[in-house]
Amino acid sequence: MSTSVLPGERPDRLEEACAVFGVYAPGEDVARMTCFGLQALQHRGQESAGIAVGDGETIMAAKDLGLVTQVFDEASLAALDGFVAVGHARYSTSGGAASWEAAQPHISAIDDVLIALAHNGTLVNTDRIRALLEGRGVQFRSSTDSEVAAKAIGEVTQTTHHLRNGIRRAMEELSGAYAMVLASPSSLYAFRDPNGIRPLCIGKLPDGRGWVVSSETCGLDIVGAEYVRDVAPGEIVRFNEEGMYAEQGVPAGEPAACIFEYVYFARPDSVIDGQSVYQARRNMGRILAQEAPAEADLVLGVPDSGVPPALGYAHESGIPYADGIVKNRYVGRTFIEPTQAMRQLGIRLKLNPLRSVIEGQRLVVIDDSIVRGNTSKKLVQMLREAGATEVHLRIVSPEVGWPCFYGIDTDTRDQLIAANMTLDEMNEWIGSDSLAFISLEGLRASVPDARCQGFCDACFTGDYPVEIPAAVAKKSFLTKKDFEDVYAEGNQ
């Protein structure tokens, strides 16, 4: 579903939550490679970007708010000279709105030695660890969970003087989703939570020139690195002059890779855990056509992530596919206040229907998800205004009825339409002629090549692979009906 782009409006979708990238390559321009890697991963976070480089002696870093190309230029990259680098592109999920302090990589000092940490995911138990560290005099510059992780690693390493020990001990304490890259002045580290919730893969540069770590394989492709494998759940991998060294940092838990990466977050040209994202999306459309057929003249996909499943749906159903919705590629999230008249146009800032294709046609419209439903409602209205005679919405994820606590920005349950309405009520409220979601079994069947043995599907099922602290759950799990019941009880 299209992202809301207006200031002060929460996006009506699950939002990406950061990209990480790392390079160990003596003799190469590692800052420039990291910059390109982050550009390939820009879809995962657009609020801030940062790169830290180690030169054997120390760490230098540059970061700021904005897109990668807004933050870095020739001069800033030239100042980042070294042979090991980590980079980050951020979408804020923990630590509130975009701020310079919350931008990553986070730098920590271990005695006189600096380390730089970049994190994709969300940690669910940092309040306790933060309080513990603050009690020991550790100072924080931001309210992010990632800084807590950086400081926790630094604190342990300070006593053991062994960075891998510091990472391991921190992994034993931290709970939640994390795919992290860390640079010391002379080594690169990559490590992942025991359930492997967020993706992280390893690549090798040709001719033994070095190693690359990236949230997605599209980040490897752009620098010419060949995919080697994914970082395993609970694993720590180190790259330095001795090559690549991997060890199990903490025991692997139940595998729980985020299945939503295949639906929406990842780029279609990425391969996650052996499964092509593009092919998975085609499969979703094919299976949805079997599960929820519709009588229609054309199949449309909501750009970008709705297009591959729309092709799959069209192929399976025999209904022709058409490009009927055009996306403005240059409207990102904006902090510039639009006029009131533009606000009313809403969705049209980003998506515009092709009247010449749509007029007089019965449409099947394929989208990736429905979160609050506002954007779907506007989309259906926009298509009808462009002359569609029927709009049948088909969604390639099951109903999102639960919030995500693992690195994706979602609303509380009372804001999620599927937690508060039946299917018929949703269809009526959105204004579609019919509405159907892929089944959870259908979604799982869409990723047959994924090597991991289990997925996180908590936003559809409420079955959380990592326990959510009671205080957090209490705030987030009440539906509108629950709120009404609490209110009614209070009035008795």
Ligand code: SF4
């Ligand atoms: S709750 Fe949903 S979005 Fe979050 S990690 Fe699990 S599957 Fe992914």
